[in-house]
Amino acid sequence: MRVFVTGATGFIGSYLVPELIKAGHQVVGLSRSDKSAEQLANAGAEAFRGDVNDLDRLRAAAETADGVIHAAFNHDFGNLKQHSEEDRKVIEALGEAILGSDRPLVVSSGTGLVRRSKTESPATETDGHFSSAEFSRAATEEAADAVIAKGGRVIVLRLSQVHDTRHQGRIAQHIKFARKKGRVAYVGDGQNRLAAVHVTDAVTLFKLALEKGVAGARYHAVGEEGVPMRDIAEVIGAGLKMPVESITGQEALDYFGVIAPLAAIDLAASSSLTRRQLGWETRGQDLLTDLREVDWTAA
């Protein structure tokens, strides 16, 4: 399959492109710099120069592909609402390119955007999602819904915390705050959880979703349903050689600042249905092992 990939040189994309090529696909990656074009060429992919918000160019690239994986996103969280609304337009444009065909469009979302039907249970694939009025990043899920409603073969891949030994997403924030405060904190009993997936398993799921994904499906890239925040804090403490302590929700406002609500919530998620429907299996290293292997002198 000729696959157009946005975000092809990001954290996930740089694992995804070789995985797709190994599986026999021809990859065209969106590239906005000489450096990323070179990275794609070295991986054996073709570079399509452009910005993801240049919607005419984007549509043109998607129209010549047999399938599209959209993994680009601007993670400047200071302007999350703006970037989420831009993502809505990107998905609309990619959707226009695949409508009227059976060509798949796989979009990247997050398990944190799922509105759990049972708050005590992990988020499931059949659960709905928050609205963009509640969480601006949910614009992605809403945009996917709109293309699905028009008959497009859109597949939503909801990612949990993706990790290797160099990248652990929001955990970088916890490490940053610990360095700043000289101690590692978790909220309450620290039993609130974070679902996680090794990046090599996440990209296997992207490939399966592209090849076998059913229109309108939600798949969960979850290797571990929930790693307690206290366990994560203890590994950070060991790495940084700092004390680890419980703080109250009120103290979290001072310690974690704007991410305080996130630090306290439970983000467990399940992938049972995804595994059953796509035959997906996970083999990657677990989150705490990856964290223990972080280069703490550089982190």
Ligand SMILES: NC(=O)c1ccc[n+]([C@@H]2O[C@H](COP(=O)([O-])OP(=O)(O)OC[C@H]3O[C@@H](n4cnc5c(N)ncnc54)[C@H](OP(=O)(O)O)[C@@H]3O)[C@@H](O)[C@H]2O)c1
């Ligand atoms: N990593 C996680 O734990 C996680 C969890 C949940 C959801 N997700 C979602 O999964 C997707 C991929 O995540 P990631 O971790 O791989 O993100 P990332 O490392 O930040 O990569 C983002 C990619 O988007 C590209 N991009 C950003 N703005 C662009 C623009 N204006 N024009 C063209 N390209 C642009 C970047 O291009 P350059 O390479 O040129 O910088 C990069 O390739 C995102 O939608 C993300 O929100 C990730």
